[in-house]
Amino acid sequence: MGELVGAIDCGTNSIKLLIGTPPAVVLRESRVVRLGQGVDTTGELSQEALARTFAAIDELGGMLRDLGVPPERTRFCATSATRDARNAAVFVEGVRARLGVTPQVLSGAEEAALVYAGAVGPLTPMPPEPVLVVDIGGGSTELVLGEDGPRESTSMDIGSVRLHERHLHSDPPTGAQVAACVADVERHLDDSGVDVASARTVIGTSGTIKTIACGVLGLAVYDRDAFDGAELSVADTLDFCDRLVAMRVEQRRALPYMHPGRADVVGAGALIWTRILARALGPTYRVSEADILHGIAASIGTSTGS
Incomplete structure (x- = not known):
């Protein structure tokens, strides 16, 4: 070593x-x-x-x-x-x-390039390209579409903390608050310049996506070995995210894989993830422990x- x-x-x-x-x-x-x-x-x-x-x-x-x-x-x-x-x-x-x-x-741009390098670097063999790597942070969300390296990328000023503070003021959020948050996400995706629908493989990383993966898999703990490399159904993920957004914060904190410091803002992160997945055409995506x-x-x- x-x-x-x-x-x-x-x-x-x-x-x-x-x-x-x-x-x-x-x-x-x-x-x-x-x-x-x-x-x-x-x-x-x-x-x-x-x-x-x-x-x-x-x-x-x-x-x-x-x-x-x-x-x-x-x-x-x-x-x-x-x-x-x-x-x-x-x-x-x-x-x-x-x-x-x-x-x-x-x-x-630098953040997006490091996100892509981190998620794609360990992959052997490479999955079908173009590959879209998604990293949902607290303040921004990175989308990087690559084929033999990054081709299109953006860092959107939407993240779990930022959108939670901006829109989701009730516990649980109201329908109108969720709709406003989704509209905000859609506007940023429209303006992103990244062709999400062209991706043949979608890889999700970051704490928000990994936590959601634990829920989709029904894990009893936050288990990196269990979700790393997992191929998950988009439909199952959309269904889980709908339930997650509708929960009260205390209910989210009770989930065995949920970090207590993420419980209040993960709903906003879930809304970002669902809108990205809805624009991707594939029925599944991959989860990566390797990240930025x-x-x-x-x-x-x-x-x-x-």
Whole structure:
């Protein structure tokens, strides 16, 4: 095994760490920090969200040190919430002080390319192309359509946290709130420039899609080995998502595979996923555990995070 690298993805809802020698994974951890709470309304990262995130970074930094991963072999990527926040410099300085690494605030195009590389890189053999990779985050959703590499991509400013805060104010959401959320998603898909219907294979990654996969499979726990590589029915997924959106938050939290920090916003994520699947023509899709973290880890050595 070669030298270990550390990949960190800090999004709107969660911060994730992968340590390994790609494609091998030694450690993977995730913490729900809701960094982007309120950013869609205020345009700033709140002090409470920064405190939660810095506490998680302190914890993940300890894991990097324990496994001997130095700053020069660590890449820290920040995505939607940090792109959109006026006070992103406060976040950047806080990360640098804690880890000795300067976080890279990815553009939407950079994020999409890493999502595609992470999900498609481990596949042997390649599935039928074009391949559409979908990553539903807290603040944005990446669509990447590829054939021998990314061909069309977009980072849409719709994510589970952003749309939950924008539309789904009741528990459970009302029919009118759901309709407004769906209309918002449809507008972004119309303007995305990505031909979803042309995909011969759809691969879903990210915490939202993996959690939904656990529900479709009826798992008793959040089991990466059970959903990684699974081929699931679109019809079964649409049916499960309808039920998930209609649940109260306390009912979602009671699901054995549901992270409590995801329970309130997963309904908005489910609405995004259903509208994408409805535009795809195939009856099934694949779920991938490999995601943007794997893309970030594979890039270390070609991009520096120090």
